[in-house]
Amino acid sequence: MRILIVDDEAVQRELLGGFLKKQGCSVIEAASGQEAIERFLQQPVDLVLLDHKMPDLMGDEVLTRIKEINPLTRVIMITAFGAVETAVRVMQLGADDFMEKPIDLETLLTKIRSIEDALFINEDVAQVEESIDANNLPVRMIATSTAMQQVLSLALRAAPSPWTVLIHGETGTGKDLIARLIHQLSPRNDKPFIPLNCAAVPEGLFESELFGHEKGAFTGAANRRRGVFEQANQGTLFLDEVGELPLAVQAKLLRALQEKTITRVGGEQQLPVDVRIVAATNRDLKAMSAEGNFREDLYFRLNVITIDIPPLRQRKEDIPALIEFLLAKYQSDARFDDQALHQLTKYHFPGNIRELEHILQRTVTLSRSPQIGLRDLPPEIRDYHGPESENGDLNQKLAEIERQMLMDALEKNDGVQTRAAQSLGISERVLRYKMEKLGINRNLT
Ligand SMILES: Nc1ncnc2c1ncn2[C@@H]1O[C@H](COP(=O)(O)OP(=O)(O)OP(=O)(O)O)[C@@H](O)[C@H]1O
Ligand SMILES: [Mg+2]
Incomplete structure (x- = not known):
């Protein structure tokens, strides 16, 4: 569980942070409301322990902002002892719970465990739904690939x-x-x-x-x-x-x-x-x-x-089922032979499923027999040899892979270069050099 602790007092942060780390939580700290929002935008957080009384942004505002950004994040507001009205108000503002100072660590742990259970159930549901039967959905669609199963879930x-x-x-x-x-x-x-x-x-x-x-x-x-x-x-x-x-x-x-x-x-x-x-x-x-x-x-x-x-070229497992689905939709009895099917799965489909649909319509209409082979496919697909042959140069190919890895790492880390560099196992300086060389815009991610 990822927990963001927001408190202007360092002692309080250390106390809570130390305890929670021992319990196996991953802890992020912020010393002000402003910093809390920044941290929150930088990385995923499951739970925020939010001190209500802070000099800059009051806890109320941070709470509202966090819930606006991601309503699924849990927030426990830490209020002054005996401040009943405050507690009522923060609950009205959308806090999931509140605790009074001084914090009883055992109670906190119980609360965290129950949130963890809830999160776990969610993940569980996601796993059960890994095998969603797309046939029973109110909208008919194909989702054979794991990627599409996740989208559906x-x-x-x-x-x-x-x-x-x-x-x-x-x-x-x-x-x-x-x-x-x-x-x-x-x-x-x-x-x-x-x-x-x-x-x-x-x-x-x-x-x-x-x-x-x-x-x-x-x-x-x-x-x-x-x-x-x-x-x-x-x-x-x-x-x-x-x-x-x-x-x-x-x-x-x-x-x-x-x-x-x-x-x-x-x-x-x-x-x-x-x-x-x-x-x-x-x-x-x-x-x-x-x-x-x-x-x-x-x-x-x-x-x-x-x-x-994801684009169709990243979930090619869907292609055979999509072809079957689309042919049934036009009530066509056409069948694609193995070679034609193979060539279709090689193609990169810049227009994705809509393009596949158009290709099928065209092919089926123009072909003389219901048995569709390689020669019946439109030339742009029949003659497609994959991205490899278009740029056979090894260096160019390597640069392409490098570029993709950098972009992925930057995206996964919300554009934070320090962390992107870490995840790639290179220094930040090398990362910046490579970004420059490969023409990756800093503000892109
Ligand atoms: N998983 C799927 N199973 C079956 N048919 C699909 C699937 N995904 C898309 N299609 C079909 O592909 C066509 C394009 O889909 P859709 O219009 O939803 O795409 P889009 O992302 O909204 O495209 P655009 O960006 O051009 O608006 C539609 O005819 C749709 O029915
Ligand atoms: Mg659309």
Whole structure:
């Protein structure tokens, strides 16, 4: 269990930290509210022990912020002895528990053990769900690979919760499908699922698309119109391609999400709305927010639970089942012979499953017999020889691998170079040199 101890008194931190380390916990310390938030953003934390009384940010604010960033993190607030009102208030603010000073270590341990049990159950559930039967889902889809089983397991756990889910994946990987699945498995499944493709809305019309408008609000607004927030009331609003939202609109969206109310364009009244947000993007929102192209606060708001759908080339085990599934969908009796199947699994599918779907449609339509062989495949696949032959140069190949490893290490460590270097077994200086050489942008991750 990873525990963040937040206290401005070093003695208190040492006492708690020393005790918890002996119990086998991994401990991170912060001496101020500000530092607590920084630490919290840097690495995953299961539990925060939060001193309520601190000079800079008060404990209350840290609590709110942590719960905003990740509502699943447990927080035990440490309050002054006998401060009943404080205890009541921190519970109202979303603390999971509170303890009075001086802290009784045995009681603390009992509380930690019970949180650990809960976490363990969650992991257990995840393991049971490793063998999710995709046939019994309300949305039909293939998930043969372990990677997709994990995606499903996460979606199944996220679905019943009220939290915002951010789905990330390349084009055609099934983001839309997962968004619908989450809605179908949520308690809101008898209420509307309203998708909004943020890439398709002209900038000037966003506000009206989202919040609606009153009659006569602007030229062309002949009638009152409900926006997607109102349409999705009590249901799910799917913000597709959310990375394409203009910054000005992001601010308005954030306000609506925070206040749970909207105002129609040209209207006065604040209307309460109750929507669950699922967002999807093929962009790296974290990098975008580092570059100032996406609001960081909105990113945190959307990113409560992230589902990363891997590209098809990283889960080739799915390809045979997908082919069967898609052929059945078109009621085709075509069969791919081994050679054709093999060549298909070699291909890198930049357009992922949608591309596979198009390839099948084309091949099946044009082929003269239901038995499909290598020569029936479209030329770009028939002639594909894999990435190897495109750059046979060993040095180039090694540089590519090195680059990938560096990027992975940086991403896993949230861009913290010290830790990335450590995980790669090289010094930070060497890491920086290599990043420079390989053209890896520091702000990228
Ligand atoms: N696991 C799967 N099993 C079966 N069909 C799938 C699966 N994943 C995706 N598909 C199909 O592939 C096509 C593309 O999927 P989808 O539209 O969900 O992708 P997307 O990630 O939203 O793409 P884009 O980024 O272009 O919007 C759809 O026809 C979908 O039904
Ligand atoms: Mg889509």
